[in-house]
Amino acid sequence: MKYVDEFRDGALAANIVSSITHEVKPEHTYRLMEFCGGHTHALARYGVLGMLPANVQMIHGPGCPVCVLPIGRIDFAIRLALEHDVILCSYGDCLRVPASDGMSLLKAKARGADVRMVYSALDAFQAAVKNPQRQVVFFAIGFETTTPPTASIIKQARAAGLKNFSVLCNHVLTLPAMEAILTKPDGVPLDGLVGPAHVSTVIGSEPYQLIAKRYHKPVVIAGFEPLDMLQAILMLVRQVNEGRAEVDNEFTRAVTPQGNRKAQALVDEVFEVRDSFEWLPVSGLKIRPEFIDFDAEARYPDLIYRSVPDNKACECGAILRGEKRPQECKIFGTVCTPENPVGSCMVSAEGACAAHYTYGRFREAA
Amino acid sequence: MSTTKSNYSRPLDFKNGCVEMSHGSGGRASTQLIESLFSPAFDNEFLRQGNDGVTLPAPPAGCRLVMSTDAHVVSPLFFPGGDIGCLSVHGTINDVAMMGAQPLWLSASFILEEGFPMADLQRVVVSMAQAAKEAGVPVVCGDTKVVERGKGDGVYISTTGVGYVAAGVALSGDRARVGDVILLSGTIGDHGMAIMSQREGLQFEADIRSDTAALHELVAAMLATGADIHVLRDPTRGGLATTLNEIVRQSAVGMVLDEAAIPLSKTVAAACEFLGLDPLYVANEGKLVAICAAADAEKVLAAMRAHPLGKEASVIGKVIEDASCFVQMKTSLGGRRMVDWLTGDQLPRIC
Numbered sequence: 001m002k003y004v005d006e007f008r009d010g011a012l013a014a015n016i017v018s019s020i021t022h023e024v025k026p027e028h029t030y031r032l033m034e035f036c037g038g039h040t041h042a043l044a045r046y047g048v049l050g051m052l053p054a055n056v057q058m059i060h061g062p063g064c065p066v067c068v069l070p071i072g073r074i075d076f077a078i079r080l081a082l083e084h085d086v087i088l089c090s091y092g093d094c095l096r097v098p099a100s101d102g103m104s105l106l107k108a109k110a111r112g113a114d115v116r117m118v119y120s121a122l123d124a125f126q127a128a129v130k131n132p133q134r135q136v137v138f139f140a141i142g143f144e145t146t147t148p149p150t151a152s153i154i155k156q157a158r159a160a161g162l163k164n165f166s167v168l169c170n171h172v173l174t175l176p177a178m179e180a181i182l183t184k185p186d187g188v189p190l191d192g193l194v195g196p197a198h199v200s201t202v203i204g205s206e207p208y209q210l211i212a213k214r215y216h217k218p219v220v221i222a223g224f225e226p227l228d229m230l231q232a233i234l235m236l237v238r239q240v241n242e243g244r245a246e247v248d249n250e251f252t253r254a255v256t257p258q259g260n261r262k263a264q265a266l267v268d269e270v271f272e273v274r275d276s277f278e279w280l281p282v283s284g285l286k287i288r289p290e291f292i293d294f295d296a297e298a299r300y301p302d303l304i305y306r307s308v309p310d311n312k313a314c315e316c317g318a319i320l321r322g323e324k325r326p327q328e329c330k331i332f333g334t335v336c337t338p339e340n341p342v343g344s345c346m347v348s349a350e351g352a353c354a355a356h357y358t359y360g361r362f363r364e365a366a
Numbered sequence: 367m368s369t370t371k372s373n374y375s376r377p378l379d380f381k382n383g384c385v386e387m388s389h390g391s392g393g394r395a396s397t398q399l400i401e402s403l404f405s406p407a408f409d410n411e412f413l414r415q416g417n418d419g420v421t422l423p424a425p426p427a428g429c430r431l432v433m434s435t436d437a438h439v440v441s442p443l444f445f446p447g448g449d450i451g452c453l454s455v456h457g458t459i460n461d462v463a464m465m466g467a468q469p470l471w472l473s474a475s476f477i478l479e480e481g482f483p484m485a486d487l488q489r490v491v492v493s494m495a496q497a498a499k500e501a502g503v504p505v506v507c508g509d510t511k512v513v514e515r516g517k518g519d520g521v522y523i524s525t526t527g528v529g530y531v532a533a534g535v536a537l538s539g540d541r542a543r544v545g546d547v548i549l550l551s552g553t554i555g556d557h558g559m560a561i562m563s564q565r566e567g568l569q570f571e572a573d574i575r576s577d578t579a580a581l582h583e584l585v586a587a588m589l590a591t592g593a594d595i596h597v598l599r600d601p602t603r604g605g606l607a608t609t610l611n612e613i614v615r616q617s618a619v620g621m622v623l624d625e626a627a628i629p630l631s632k633t634v635a636a637a638c639e640f641l642g643l644d645p646l647y648v649a650n651e652g653k654l655v656a657i658c659a660a661a662d663a664e665k666v667l668a669a670m671r672a673h674p675l676g677k678e679a680s681v682i683g684k685v686i687e688d689a690s691c692f693v694q695m696k697t698s699l700g701g702r703r704m705v706d707w708l709t710g711d712q713l714p715r716i717c
Binding site for chain 2: 001004008009010013014017044045046047048049050051096226227338339354357358359360361362365
């Protein structure tokens with residue numbers, strides 16, 4: 001497959017692994033965080049983790065949209081679907097996220113809620129056009145990659161004068177999440193970061209200068225293919241060896257310094273920063289008052305958002321901050337499995353726990 | 367079929383008519399449907415007995431009987447490369463064949479939804495009859511029920527198959543042994559992606575056809591080599607990954623696969639890439655996995671490749687010792703990962 005196979009080539013991979021192995025200093029441990037769940041998944045799926053020298057440790061970051069979704073937000077969506085009889089549209093991964101009282105959107109569907117899996121925000125918009133008698137709510141999640149399409153669809157809904165479409169906005173921001181990890185006093189020590197792929201196509205590589213300059217951490221933006229990952233790891237090892245802390249861009253075929261200006265403008269027009277979004281200050285987005293007609297939180301004012309604490313035994317919080325590995329959680333693989341997830345990291349294919357459970361747990365058994 | 371003159375004033379309208387509740391009530395309309403559609407399509411000496419049950423010849427001495435049943439609820443009913451009719455024949459023949467048996471007879475049970483177009487029903491039944499005829503496995507008894515509109519999805523078909531397995535043939539999912547070789551008869555994921563390409567909201571233009579096919583002749587050719595085959599299984603729902611996980615659990619062994627050796631068409635690979643699906647978990651309806659003694663692998667592989675349904679057969683891995691019963695895979699990149707059970711539902715209603 002053109003433009004895919006080239007980035008999964010075994011011979012090229014062996015070359016890069018050989019360079020990494022030669023260039024790492026044996027006395028140093030390289031603790032590198034891949035921010036994105038997409039990277040976490042690629043590392044596990046292609047078996048990259050087992051190809052790296054033992055002193056290059058990949059620490060899984062929080063960049064999995066489903067994993068950072070507060071339970072209360074899912075509860076909110078479930079109540080909308082069950083009590084307000086709306087058509088609730090969401091991306092597939094959200095449907096299985098465990099909510100309060102053993103519920104999930106999928107279980108709500110089994111109890112009669114009209115929950116529909118969509119592949120894009122446009123599908124939700126079209127559901128509203130096709131069902132003028134019903135209210136349609138799009139449960140929007142994701143970092144900067146999925147925010148522009150949500151903004152675009154809100155504008156289209158306004159242009160079309162749709163009265164039966166609204167968005168429950170759960171969009172979050174990459175840089176505040178990165179900073180939260182780097183500033184946490186007892187947080188995980190890091191030598192460098194693999195920067196997001198798709199997010200960076202939107203925001204560009206420039207914003208990461210803040211991370212490099214303020215926190216003195218090298219950042220290498222990488223594509224989601226396994227060779228992208230290996231090359232980025234090699235570039236990070238070189239920066240660490242040379243004592244540099246700069247923003248490098250491995251993913252030049254898609255990421256520019258400025259990013260996608262048009263998408264950024266669209267997002268600015270429709271969204272503003274939320275004061276708080278559960279686990280981090282100023283890390284979430286909400287719909288601007290100008291578009292309040294399409295804000296599900298405003299349309300259903302009787303639904304009061306309730307914060308819900310995570311399951312006590314679940315280590316998702318520490319795992320998302322890179323402080324624990326999935327296999328260090330007491331309930332990993334026993335009480336918490338992909339079939340019966342306790343925490344959200346076990347739900348999405350991009351979640352650190354699901355990736356390790358699905359692709360990597362043979363390593364502990366060996 | 368009855369030779370007495372029909373006393374229905376109006377023949378069934380296969381052009382514009384549709385299934386009505388009366389077609390399942392057991393009265394004249396039911397009989398008319400059977401005599402105008404099912405009986406002529408499936409006609410054979412056993413069906414002609416015309417009783418509530420069918421009497422069948424006993425197996426030859428030393429042979430054992432094999433029986434398997436399968437319900438088919440695929441959506442859409444018609445897809446590139448097949449339809450629910452031929453699928454319901456192939457699916458059950460294959461389940462019987464995977465026991466090393468010669469499939470001999472099928473039963474078919476139809477659950478029809480009120481309002482289902484007669485033209486579609488006829489198309490399904492004709493396809494089913496043709497598949498049974500081509501496979502040489504007649505449908506010898508059947509049943510039809512009708513449910514109210516909105517309580518079904520056009521048509522559901524349940525088939526049961528019976529066959530004989532010869533003395534000395536003992537295939538079972540618990541017989542994989544450390545050192546055995548794993549063979550696969552051809553490309554994976556074709557059926558599931560053919561269905562996916564037709565789904566509402568997802569239609570994409572790709573030349574992907576379902577691989578639905580009856581595998582009993584391929585199995586017979588493999589068994590005729592006299593090779594020491596331990597396990598045969600068709601990787602349907604849940605795909606190759608799920609089938610291999612079933613086998614390692616039954617046999618209490620592990621496996622190591624070689625990703626580069628697993629046949630995969632370029633179009634299926636591209637469609638899976640586009641939709642974020644792993645072809646290892648996508649359904650097949652005309653492929654089989656064989657596990658045999660390493661010494662006989664070449665012999666079995668040659669027999670598979672000599673058959674039209676096994677042209678692209680390949681050795682894809684081997685059975686290893688593993689108390690955890692994991693299926694591992696050497697990735698094309700050069701790494702290693704697990705191939706776990708399917709979680710949840712990758713594709714709903716595929717067979």
